[in-house]
Amino acid sequence: MSDVFAKLQVFLKNRIPFVASLLLIMIFYIPLNVDSYHYLSPYVALLCVYYWTAHKSELFGYFSAFLLGLVSDSYSSAPMGTDILMLLTAVLLIRFIKMYVQPTSFWGGWLLFAFVALIVYVLKFVILALYYERLFSLLPNIANFAVTIIFYPMIAYIMMQIQDKFLTSEISDE
Amino acid sequence: MKQQNFLLLIKFSELSSVLRKICIVLLFLCAFVFLLMSKFSAPTVQKISEGVFEISTPIIHVLEFPARIIHRAYTYIYDVSHIFSDNQMLREENRQMMFLQNRVRALEVENQLLGRLLNYVPPSKANYISAKVMATSGDVYAHTLVVYIGNSPVKKGQIVLGNESVIGRVEKVGGKYAQVILVTDINSKIPVVIERTRARGILSGNNTDIPQIVFTRPKADIQAGDLVVTSGVGGMFPSGLPVGFVSSVKNGKIDVETIADIDRVEYLKIVDYGDYSNPDLLMKDEGDE
Numbered sequence: 001m002s003d004v005f006a007k008l009q010v011f012l013k014n015r016i017p018f019v020a021s022l023l024l025i026m027i028f029y030i031p032l033n034v035d036s037y038h039y040l041s042p043y044v045a046l047l048c049v050y051y052w053t054a055h056k057s058e059l060f061g062y063f064s065a066f067l068l069g070l071v072s073d074s075y076s077s078a079p080m081g082t083d084i085l086m087l088l089t090a091v092l093l094i095r096f097i098k099m100y101v102q103p104t105s106f107w108g109g110w111l112l113f114a115f116v117a118l119i120v121y122v123l124k125f126v127i128l129a130l131y132y133e134r135l136f137s138l139l140p141n142i143a144n145f146a147v148t149i150i151f152y153p154m155i156a157y158i159m160m161q162i163q164d165k166f167l168t169s170e171i172s173d174e
Numbered sequence: 175m176k177q178q179n180f181l182l183l184i185k186f187s188e189l190s191s192v193l194r195k196i197c198i199v200l201l202f203l204c205a206f207v208f209l210l211m212s213k214f215s216a217p218t219v220q221k222i223s224e225g226v227f228e229i230s231t232p233i234i235h236v237l238e239f240p241a242r243i244i245h246r247a248y249t250y251i252y253d254v255s256h257i258f259s260d261n262q263m264l265r266e267e268n269r270q271m272m273f274l275q276n277r278v279r280a281l282e283v284e285n286q287l288l289g290r291l292l293n294y295v296p297p298s299k300a301n302y303i304s305a306k307v308m309a310t311s312g313d314v315y316a317h318t319l320v321v322y323i324g325n326s327p328v329k330k331g332q333i334v335l336g337n338e339s340v341i342g343r344v345e346k347v348g349g350k351y352a353q354v355i356l357v358t359d360i361n362s363k364i365p366v367v368i369e370r371t372r373a374r375g376i377l378s379g380n381n382t383d384i385p386q387i388v389f390t391r392p393k394a395d396i397q398a399g400d401l402v403v404t405s406g407v408g409g410m411f412p413s414g415l416p417v418g419f420v421s422s423v424k425n426g427k428i429d430v431e432t433i434a435d436i437d438r439v440e441y442l443k444i445v446d447y448g449d450y451s452n453p454d455l456l457m458k459d460e461g462d463e
Contacts, residue, residue: 026234029309029320030241033438036383041312066201073208074226075309075353076316077345077361080219081208088202128315131213132360136315137382144314 013166017060020162021048021068024155029075039140042151045072046120049087050113051159053094054103056167065091079131086120093119109156114149121145220346228348231320234309235351300412301446302335303328305352307439315381317359318345321442323352328444333364333404333411335443339433340364340404340417344444352444356436357385357417366417367405371395374405377417377430384421387428398422402430412447 028044031037045068052060069084076083093116103109121141129135211219253260288294305328309320319342332344334354342356343364355362362379366387373394375387390396400420406413421431 022230023233023237026230026237026309028312029234030238031307031310031319031440033245033440035437037310037312037437038317039314041310043313062198062201066204069205070222070226071230074223074230075318075320076311076313077318077353077355077359078313078315079209079212080223081205081212082315084208085202085205088198088205092198124315127209131209137380140314140382 014059016162016166017048017052017056017159018064018067020159021045021052021060021064022071024048024158025068025072039143040147041144042148042155043117043120043144044151044155045069045083045087046090046117047113047148047152047155048159049090050094050116051156053091054098054109054112055159055163057095057098059167062088062091078128082124082127082131085127086124089123090116090120106153106156110149110152113152117145117148224346224348227346227351227353231308231348231351234320235322238308303444303446305334305442305444307442308351315360317356317362317379317381317436318342319354319356319439319442321352321354321444322350323347323444324350326444327446328352329446331410332447333415333445335415335445336434336436336439336441338416340411340415341432341434341436341439341442343411354442357432358383358436364411364417365405365407366402367413368394368396368420369401369403370397371400374407375428377402383436384429384431385418387420387430390428392426396420396423396428410447412445415445 025044025048028041034040049060049065049068052064065087066084069087072083072087073080094112097112097116101112103112121144125136125141208219208222303323303326305321305323305326307319308322311318328344328347330344330346333340334342334344340357342354342359342362344352345355345361346353357364357377357379358381359379360381362377362385364377365374366377367374371394373390373396375390375394377385378388379385387396387402398420402417402420404411404413404415404417416433418430418432421429423429
């Protein structure tokens with residue numbers, strides 16, 4: 001009985017990065033009655049995917065990114081699959097970069113996130129321009145990109161607290 | 175025996191690695207397939223999206239609760255501090271409304287008499303469903319709202335009003351929630367007419383705060399300040415609902431400023447315009463003809 005309980009505990013602990021990311025994404029959907037909120041709201045899903053892939057890649061993989069993208073797409077009027085593709089690309093990119101570069105400082109992590117976010121934003125811009133067969137205004141995208149970069153310390157801090165509180169002990173890879 | 179087991183273990187780990195790679199490729203493929211199917215408006219994608227929307231939206235409803243309490247407290251303090259100036263403004267507004275009410279009554283009677291003379295068949299009357307805004311998409315490429323509709327019979331395609339002016343239409347319904355595409359969203363296309371000159375066009379969103387009127391006649395008389403209302407063309411929406419004012423006309427580009435403050439709307443009204451607010455039914459009817 002205790003064995004089953006221990007296994008269940010490990011299973012639930014392994015899902016913390018995904019659940020924390022999902023809740024954070026949902027929190028940012030709550031309307032704040034702020035002008036131009038569409039441009040000023042950060043790309044939280046990308047921030048979460050970056051943090052967990054960079055810090056706990058054994059607990060946050062492609063499937064988690066796929067599910068977060070699916071939720072994100074269901075709330076958006078953009079074509080289904082856009083966010084899934086962006087988040088999967090982010091995971092692929094981060095894992096590839098991690099093979100060569102391992103940022104040791106917070107600033108290094110922030111810089112690396114800016115690089116990953118830049119590629120994801122450009123890719124999203126190109127894919128949606130092809131989909132709608134028209135070019136979008138660059139300014140809102142640049143503003144949104146900048147807001148996402150600025151929000152990195154806050155999201156990273158929240159995730160770090162969750163990691164320290166719940167994921168400090170060794171957890172087996174599922 | 176030990177060597178055999180070791181080799182078997184290596185083979186198993188290789189197989190597992192290959193399977194993992196195949197799964198990753200499949201996930202990417204799945205995303206591409208979703209994108210392609212969205213392009214051709216496949217119902218399967220719509221159903222998947224609605225399913226995920228229905229399952230996940232109650233989470234926001236729970237998370238929104240503390241935010242709602244804080245917001246209510248703030249609104250209460252703000253209202254109390256502005257009670258005197260609001261009262262004065264409302265008195266003045268009421269005086270003007272009383273005057274207008276008498277005029278409207280007279281015009282209504284006149285309209286009925288003229289309608290009878292012309293054997294005019296009025297369009298079907300609309301019912302209104304109130305809904306509360308629960309979430310926004312918060313995305314540069316998507317201008318949408320999620321609203322709580324309860325058990326009200328809301329359907330895809332119904333027009334949505336905020337502050338008595340059009341702000342969008344219902345895109346999908348999942349359980350007790352509905353997603354509203356705002357007039358500023360790139361996927362929003364609403365047939366409109368300029369009230370002053372009756373020049374027709376389509377109000378098209380472009381993912382900025384300023385939608386534009388497209389498909390107008392080249393020499394249509396449209397000026398900055400003109401009121402834009404729904405035309406009712408196609409029968410999906412009632413005609414005459416205000417949308418916004420023309421903010422500028424430059425090089426054939428007609429920009430429109432919406433009347434409702436879309437970023438701050440909290441409650442909205444969904445217009446139930448009978449069976450004809452359902453686009454699928456409308457298409458079926460057209461096909462039958």
